[in-house]
Amino acid sequence: MKSLIVYCSSHGTTEKVVGILSEHLDGEVVSVDLKRDKTTFDLNDFDAVMIGGSIHAGQIQRSIKKFIHSYHVDLMEKRLGLFLVCMREGEMAVEQFNNAFPVELRKNSDAMGLFGGEFLVSKMNFFERQIVKKVDGIISDQSKLDVEAIIEFASKMNPLKSMV
Ligand SMILES: Cc1cc2nc3c(=O)[nH]c(=O)nc-3n(C[C@H](O)[C@H](O)[C@H](O)COP(=O)(O)O)c2cc1C
Secondary structure, three states, X not given: OEEEEEEOOOOOHHHHHHHHHHHHOOOEEEEEEOOOOOOOOOHHHOOEEEEEXXXXXXXXXXHHHHHHHHHXXXXXXXXXXXXXXXXXXXXXXXXXXXXHOOHHHHHHOOEEEEOEEEEOHHHOOHHHHHHHHHHHOOOOOEEEEOHHHHHHHHHHHOXXXXXX
């Protein structure tokens, strides 16, 4: 199996998630950070595509939305995984997920994951620090990454051994 992971990460947490996910996926994994790598894709080169980003002020990164818009038709034909990194939990997290990914893709996906997140105050700029202090009362680093959810997501994306 050859997989593509397309992601976007502001302070490195989604990138960390992609590292853990890659370790648990079978076969070859190509990961592309849309913030860093301005590239075009031929999705025919991949058996599976996974798309993930993080939430800031309720929204996933614009480059993820743009990627989904540009490759929507191809993505509908793919083995597909969608994941989100964020600090809200429960219904609020689900609402953010549903807002980040169009309903047709969600319906067509083989795996969907909410992986928690991290507040990395040390990596935030002045304005971000003010926001998380005001909104969440956060003044030091905090990690709530759900590694088990990442591993479960990977197992859903991996083809059954008998089919390989
Ligand atoms: C300025 C700011 C705003 C944020 N807004 C939200 C939000 O609206 N909802 C949420 O669930 N998490 C929010 N977060 C938490 C991020 O989703 C979390 O820090 C995530 O781990 C960032 O991942 P990244 O480093 O890969 O971008 C916010 C974080 C920052 C710094």
